[in-house]
Amino acid sequence: MKNFIYIFLLAVFIYSCGGNRSLRSDRVANAENDTVRIANDSLEYEIIIIEPGFNLFINSIAKPEGYYSQQYLETKNSQLVTEYNSRVRQPQRYNPSLYVNEINYERQIDYGYEVNYLLYNYFVYFSRQYNQRFIVPTRI
Template sequence: MKTLIYILVVTLVTIMFGCNSTSKPVAENNPNAKTVAENKSNNTTSDSLWIKNPEIKYEILIIDGGFNPWLQSTAKPRGVYTQKQLESRNAPWIIEWNNRVRSPKTKLDSQLFNLHIDYDTGTDYGYEVNYLLYNYLVYFQLKNNIRLGGFTPRP
């Protein structure tokens, strides 16, 4: 399956494997999205969020210990921003993200920006993937005190 968007962010290995969230998967209200976040050992959700849509063949995988709780407690609810607004915010941030993947400015950059985001501005990924991508990029910038340029991140 061709993957259009594939995000794997490993910020701190300790956080990734050491912290568990007890929140529900956030993509459950998108009928086309399937979320894989169940931890079979204790029936809580894990720190990963995986959304797939077989119709347009995209995948988004976010692995970060604090993202799900942040999304549910801090992020603006769905519907506050239009899809166009989310796309206009995502595009410059993703360009800068990919620039840092190709040529990290610091050692920290090489640890944080390790995978390219394949995001085509001409493709309609739908509201849900743009919403989650936008919020992850906001969360990432605030958490790591990094600016990806363009707009100032705001939850």
């Protein structure tokens, strides 16, 4: 089973398949388009964030890795993804250039700490950058 998680506008991709759940970090920061990427060896799960300013945010403003527990991040991400997907399905109410594609995030799948950390911080960045308030508080 493959899950495709994609946010573009800016973008987050998470691909998931059954099998080995251990993640190996593979961050690539590309200054040209400010890309952050995390993947495991077999590309079971991948998150790619292409957003001007996100790399600076994650490296200087966001709380450091380890600050939040994985359970906290999973709970927040589940709530934030639900709210985000709701907005994607309402283009007449929410800006469709901000809410492009739904995110397929399954709570029962262990994406690992780093994927959850980046996804959560993307929501924090997104809400600050585009002045979007989610029902779930996204304080850092």
